[in-house]
Amino acid sequence: MSNLVRLIIGFALLGAAVALFVFGHWGWGIPTVFFSIFVFITYFYNENMLIAQWYLRKDNMAKAEVFLGRITNYEKQLNKMQYGYYNLLLGLMESRKAPMKSEKYFKAALSLGLHMDHNIALAKLSLAGIAMGKRNKREAQMYLTEAKKADKNKLLADQIKQMKDQLGMLDKQQQVRYSHR
Template identity: 75%
Template sequence: MPNFVRLIISFALLGASVALFIFGHWGWGIPAFLLAIIVFVTFFFNENMLIAQYFLRKENMEKAQQWLDNIKNYEKQLIRAQHGYYNLLIGLIESRKAPMQSEKYFKRALSLGMTMDHNVALAKLSLAGIAMAKRNKREATMYLQEAKKADKNKLLADQIKMMQGQMTQMDRTIIKGGYR
């Protein structure tokens, strides 16, 4: 459902609840007002995205993919601030199936922008992992440094340290293997 329809429905429900309050039907006015608030909140936070995030936290990728598939045209169904998060969620799901294919989603998520720093750090950390898999040390180091800067609350500090350890281990295998 397009966002402007959600706004129309929420304002219609708000008007109906005000009318119910005026005519003294408080028992019906309060639930109508709460329903108007819920519909208005879905303008900013798409319910499909919220449910997909829930299933991602529960490690159920199939269900998360199903809920994200309900969004047919994300540019019309989501507000501009959610476009980056939509691509981040798709990238996280794709990284489980085909890690190299998820790179374009993470890059698109970063280019569209995200407001939360830890999500930016997550996207850059994922791109660093993809660059390491491609044996591109310079790009991986750059993404790791950017992820470290973006992770202000140190939510991904352990993953960043682990990735840096893997990078030094990758250097040792290259030197021992004679690829220097």
């Protein structure tokens, strides 16, 4: 359903709720208000993305992929503020299948805009992991620093610390390799 249709339906339901209240039908007016609120929520948060995110948390990748697949043209089906989150979800799904191919989704998510600091930190932490996989220590360190700065509530502090430890081990391995030559 397009976003304009959602808004029209939401306002129509809200108008119907007001009319029901005016005519004294409180029993029908209250559920109508709640239903109009639900329609407005789906305007700001696409239901397919919400369900896909729920399945990602439950670690059910197949179902999450099905619901993200229902978004065929994200520029028409989503609000502009959801573009970054759509790419973040695609990146998270792709990182489980082919981690190196997920880089484009995380970079797109950051460039399109993520509004929550912990999501920015997650995208940058994922990019740091990809950079480590490519053995690009400088880029990995840069992304880790940015992820730590973005993680204001310390939700990813353990993962960032783990990644820094792995980066230190990578550095030691490279030093040992160069010293044996």
